[in-house]
Amino acid sequence: MIEQHSLFSEDPNPPPMSRRERLIYAAGLFDGEGCISVARHTGQGQLLLRVALNMCTPWGPRLMASLFGGSVKVKHNQARISKTWRGLFYWELRAKKAAVVIRELHPWLRDKREQAEIALAIREYQTSRRYGRRTRSSFERRRVEELANTLRLVKRHDFVKSA
Numbered sequence: 001m002i003e004q005h006s007l008f009s010e011d012p013n014p015p016p017m018s019r020r021e022r023l024i025y026a027a028g029l030f031d032g033e034g035c036i037s038v039a040r041h042t043g044q045g046q047l048l049l050r051v052a053l054n055m056c057t058p059w060g061p062r063l064m065a066s067l068f069g070g071s072v073k074v075k076h077n078q079a080r081i082s083k084t085w086r087g088l089f090y091w092e093l094r095a096k097k098a099a100v101v102i103r104e105l106h107p108w109l110r111d112k113r114e115q116a117e118i119a120l121a122i123r124e125y126q127t128s129r130r131y132g133r134r135t136r137s138s139f140e141r142r143r144v145e146e147l148a149n150t151l152r153l154v155k156r157h158d159f160v161k162s163a
Contacts, residue, residue: 019067026067027108029053029060036102036115037155038122038148047148049123051101052092061091068093068101099123118151 035052061072075088102116
C-alpha cells in the first residue's frame with residue numbers, strides 16, 4: 001500500500017545532502033524547469049531580473065525557497081479552465097535576490113548557462129554606480145535593453161531545427 005502524503009507535508013524521503021549537493025541538485029532542476037527572464041517594472045519602466053521554478057510537485061520549489069528564500073505558492077487558475085491541467089507550485093525571486101540565485105547555480109548550469117551569463121551582465125550594468133552617480137548613462141540604459149533583447153532571443157532558440 002502506498003502511503004499518502006499531504007501536498008504541503010515535508011518531502012517524504014529527503015536524502016541527507018550538504019548545501020553544495022543541494023545547490024547541484026537545484027541547478028539541475030532549474031536547468032530543466034526554471035526560468036530566467038527580465039520584465040519591465042510597471043510604473044517605473046525599469047527592467048527587473050526574475051528567476052522562477054514551476055512544478056506540479058512542491059519539492060523543487062520548496063528546495064529553492066529553502067536555499068535562497070522566498071515562498072512557494074500554488075497556481076490554480078488554469079485548472080479551473082481545463083480538466084486536464086493540474087495546479088502548479090511556483091517560486092520566484094527578483095532583482096538582487098535573483099542575481100544571487102543565478103551566481104550560486106551558475107557553476108552547474110548547462111542548458112541555461114548562456115541565459116545566466118546574460119542575466120548577470122544585465123544586473124552588473126544595473127548595479128554599477130560609477131563615481132557615486134545614482135542614474136545610469138544613456139549608454140548603460142541602451143546596453144541593458146540590448147542584453148534583455150539578447151536574453152529573449154536566446155530563450156527562443158529552436159534546438160530541434162538546428163540539430
